[in-house]
Amino acid sequence: MIIKSVRSTIGSVSSEFITTFVFQDEKFYKRSTLSLTESFGKSVDSAFASKDFSAKEGETLFVYTNSKKSLRLFAIGLGDSKKITIEKIRRAAATAAKKAKALKIASMVIDIAEIESNSTFSSEELAVAISEAALLSLYKYDKYISKENNGEQLTSIILCSTSANTKEIQNGIRTGQIIAEATIHARNLTNAPGSEIYPETLAKETVRIGKKAGFTVTVFGRKKIAGLGMGGVIGVSKGSEKEPRFITLEYGTQYKKNGTIALVGKGVTFDSGGISIKPSSGMAEMKMDMGGAAAVIGTFDAISRLKIRRHIIGLIPSVENMLSGAAVKPGDIIRHYNGKTSEVDNTDAEGRLILADALSYAEIFNPDVVIDLATLTGACVVALGHYASGMMGNDQKVMDALSSAGDKTYDRVWQLPMYDEYEKLIKSEVADVKNVGGRWAGAITAGWFLKKFIGDYKWVHLDIAGTVILEENQDYIPRGGSGAGVRLLVEFLQNWK
């Protein structure tokens, strides 16, 4: 996809398909409709005269124009100008891109003059939001679908503006495109079946993406992992024919003096539940159990290409959770990297077992902040559904920063309490801690388990079980892998201290 900008009025740009945004407020609405009528002629005049379109948020109007320059005009309502948000603009951009795709149009124009002059967003912010959302909305995981030749593909988007902020718009387009592509990397990894993405191939993909984007990747195999004493990674991987991998990503060593942030991602490439096997209905979805790893890899792709001035470490423990005669069993006791032991009461609570090793291993990098992302519990999906990831941690400032990054990107998080009372639910009679906490507050007891393995750093845990794959289409997130976490972390990392 090529995204460009052009400095022009809406009436003088040539296009097969031009999108414009219209505010509902009387004075803006009147001015917009007047100028659109002037530029596009009689059919547009009649369309507005019909009063079918009042520019309410999400309302659309599609007209074949009488202009020689542009055949089709697509107007999208943004509602009240005083209530405009960047998310509404993302949604409108997605609506436009999806319409152009449905009409099999090769090149579309998006006129941004109205929101540039009548909103508080900078030209750059607008360009980021629009290019990002347009690209994300066009995504489809179709790698394994035989291609039929069904007409033109949308290959170019042109942002049309009358302002002199061409440089800002171009910067914004570049940023938006990088963030969208990084999110799409995460979506592709999440959507890939377990036969394609298992620990070894996940590591290879990380190396490949790292080479292109400019971050370094180190991969440990089974022997090295065992030698380091990562009993969780080894234990969970025992039931599978696929060997585990421990992947370390690193970017920005030259910025070490500003501190180090580590991102830890759960990389269970398929979660059958192990000996505590899951019910067969819905098990296919468990190919997405490396969504945390995908978010870390996608984030690294974006931050390296955006050249963020920070030292960032990524840690991905990766296993396939299967069952065989060699598998870890309920009742087994595992010794983790930091020497602490855990009782495996349920082999399906495997994510925390491998994260325990990664979180304690993170200590060797002396990080100021560690953020882990994991599709950790069904309980979190029950609590928050698909609209927010669960957040827990030991530092309110980092959590608040993530919370604002979430509100801004709409890759949202919601904090759950970590009261001391929950801790006793994972007490074990035979080991330092037990890997399940019973029926209630499953997302929180999982968080408490992780907390037992953190080092001396600020730590936040994001349970992305509900947000990483969607059952239904959302505006710019088609059903399936969403890439949750990438836009959130990029925003957080761009702004953190």
Ligand code: BES
């Ligand atoms: N990967 C699952 C969590 C999950 C469930 C993610 C549903 C997305 C949708 C995790 O490994 C798991 O199986 N958790 C168990 C924990 C339980 C055994 C304490 C769960 O949530 O049922």
Ligand code: MN
């Ligand atoms: Mn599980």
Ligand code: ZN
């Ligand atoms: Zn899992």
